[in-house]
Amino acid sequence: MQPLEMSAVDLVAALRQGDITAVQCTTVFLDRIEATNGTINAFLTVDREGSLVRAADIDARRKAGKPLGALAGLPVALKDVLCTNDMPTTCASKMLKGFRPPYDADVVARLRQADAVFVGKTNMDEFAMGGSNENSAFGPVRNPWDLSRAPGGSSGGSAACVAADMAPVAIGSDTGGSIRQPAGLCGITGLKPTYGRVSRRGLVAFASSLDQIGPMARSAADCALIMETIAGHDPGDSTSLSVDVPRYTDLLDKPLSGVRIGRVPEHYAEGLDPEVAKGVEEAFAVLKAAGATVHDVQLPHAKYGIPTYYLIAPCEASSNLARYDGAHYGHRAEPGGHAKKAGGFESPLVEMYCRSRAEGFGPEVKRRIMLGTYALSAGYYDAYYAKALRVRRLIRQDYLDAFQSVDLVGGPVSATPAFKLGEKTDDPLAMYLVDLYTVGTNLAGVGGISFPCGFTKSGLPIGFQLQAPPLAEPLLLQAADRFQRLTDWHRRRPKAAGEVKA
Amino acid sequence: MSTAAPYTTIIGLEVHVQLMTRTKLFCGCSTKFGGAPNTQVCPTCLGLPGSLPVMNRQAFDLALRAALALDCTIAPFTKWDRKNYFYPDLPKGYQISQFDLPFSSDGTLEVVDPKGAFEPRRVGIIRVHLEEDAGKSMHDEAAGTGDTRIDLNRAGTPLCEIVTQPDLRSPQESRAWLNELKLLLVYLGVSDCNMQEGSLRVDANVNLHIPQADGRVAKTPIVEIKNMNSFRSVERALVYEAARQWEEWQATKAEMGKTPKQTRGWDDPAGITRAQRHKEESSDYRYFPEPDLVPVTVTAEQIASIRGEMREPPVSLRKSLASKWTISAYDADVLVNQGRELVDYFEDLATRVGEGKVASNWMQQDVLRILNDTNSTVTAFPIRPAGLADLIGRVVKGDFDTSRGREIFAEMVTSGRPVDEVVASMGISAVSDDDVLALCRELLAANPKIVADVKSGKEQAAAGLIGQAKKKNPNVNPGKVRATCIDLIRAME
């Protein structure tokens, strides 16, 4: 089998057994990136030189019989929201164009320790704000299944690069669905772990109380492999959970019999694409066949998920993004004739702030900063932010209540398959609704996984989502893996990307 | 005095003190003062993308100590909030502080003037909370470019903010209260309260209550005074501001609530307060809970353990010192106000001398005088308690008179040498009882008039013998000569 088609689990085994060297493996993926990235635009930075040096070092150490990390030689792509001390970290924003952090994110350090090889940094919606990857300052990513369509977002580059075989594994971040939704639209598997399971240190913050890092790969088994490296307590992140990390890969073999899966009738209300609905129903049938039972459950406050999310996330973002002011790093506007009289700025400092931020941020980022700033302002706080926090507690309680009677909650990831590039860019509200089925997981702080459960007639992937109680990642991965042992949707490769290769 | 003034001055203070931790509040960087700019920084205190804060428990415990000493109620559950504003020395664009759930509230600290310059004043503490400091902006005027340079060494340093009720009634009282607060915090090892290094900063809120003919009390608009860099400037600024408000009241009759709260900066060289721009005072900080930190819980056991480690605060130390060493309340006050080290010195000395009053007198009349003259502290004082006790013991025994003792003391301070060496180098030798007796006999023989006067009951005439005795032997103790002479004359009868 060719490395491009192998799972991460198999690649790591092949590397360990010496069937393939790290340099060979890295080169194959780098060449694939070189051939396809011009079309897909999944990568913002490709580190050919650095990754080959690293791969050669791993090969040398293996040859010398020295101990190697669990992922030795495995190519990994990193969403450009994760700090890396040897590659730029831009968050797909003009604001951080060329910015090089002096430190590695905790997740990056753990992957380095495991001897993974970073092939590059992936494209995304600017500062992880968006659901289509069209908010990148460096151009949109194209969906490998249909180049005229969006890959979803915000981890669109990470999803597309895995779908297009540019990397076996990518790391994404999920604030309201940013791993699961693009995974669903690109036909790959993406896990959003429980809040606090993976350290956020070095993840450039969008909404601190919602952000969570997770793996994106071709299968649940590959996600399980990556989780063993990236999960765990970090004393440098006060919100990280001090709980032992299970051997996720060992727990996959447990049968699904007796596992109760909840089905939310409200999910099938208007707006759900019939082909998606059909795919989702068929997924339930497969899980039943695997021994699970399916039960209707209620999430009464789910309908408030979007408005609640679009208050809490912008409020936190408005504060998290205040540091990009041109004073210390990042984009700074050139001083230019906007004197007090001409431009209306009260001081050169205020002018520098205003113009640096006006030039550095894209429209969606500005929109959310303004939303959040407004909602936190004196006189509005109670009506908006404080109320949103109360609803958030109700939503979390809904989930905890549901998990009294079921072990998992299943349903669609997105209401529709991948939409056309440009289709929703003029309508921010329509774009916000792409997170409809995913924001609840983040607001509740629980975990969720998305994996392909079918294709539309036109050949677009359909995603299925499972959500689990806090720290039930083993069950999420076990159920998704069981599903993938019984189906081959996750093995299908996009033709569009294949054509690009030629 | 304000009792005679046609108004009452109402003052509340807001004090920021830097806690004496080795490292910053949310990262491991050093808090040492005076490092080269931007050398004590890391991604967290630089506010770099992706960096996260982790609370320094030592800072929290020190702040708890301060709050307990101020008799505050400690919240069992407290959280952090973000105070959002843009400023170049605030790299994250927000300060991590505490807004609606401070870790402590509702305390008091009393100030008493031992000379009775004002009535004892119990000042309520509204709240004590913890927050991180910002960096320092330095306007580079020397370069002529108008550039501003930023030093972030101080960014993230732990600060305790102490907010009082408007319970103070005069500038003098306010200054005394600040001294008492500083003394307390220094005693407890919470802060060094060094205003020059910025580890203690004070803002004051002041207005006047003016009784009206109809029985109503008119209140002038509250003014917040900033930029005061010593307790003396606080007092001066408050004196100035009260007078200014009185003048303004007479001119405008403007009352509180009708005009917004104003911020004025103290201009020390000019000795006046100046209005600051309105922009700076009408900020909306958009506080919200800091999502990067978890709430802090404080248990009764933690409070008990912090109480257990606390040293005696000045207020009770004054009482215990007075009763233990039978010295006056005034003396105890003077000693305690000099700081913990001086009290330790005094207690060591008093133990060795065996008498508190004598030790206290030497401390106040001799040791403190030198410390004040040389502007130094007792830890740097060249005579240690054992050496001073030796000297005092010999003076008490009568080996030297007090003025001789003082000369020896002065020489011990300059040379740093012990009593014996100093005595030898000054050519002083103790005079034996036999020598005194012989000298007195010689004097009585040579001065029959004085002998006759004393015999006739005029004992004060013996004073004439002292001068002659000193001339014959400068080391002789005048008191002893006098007593011996009188005894000898009485024996003649």
Ligand SMILES: [Zn+2]
């Ligand atoms: Zn630091």
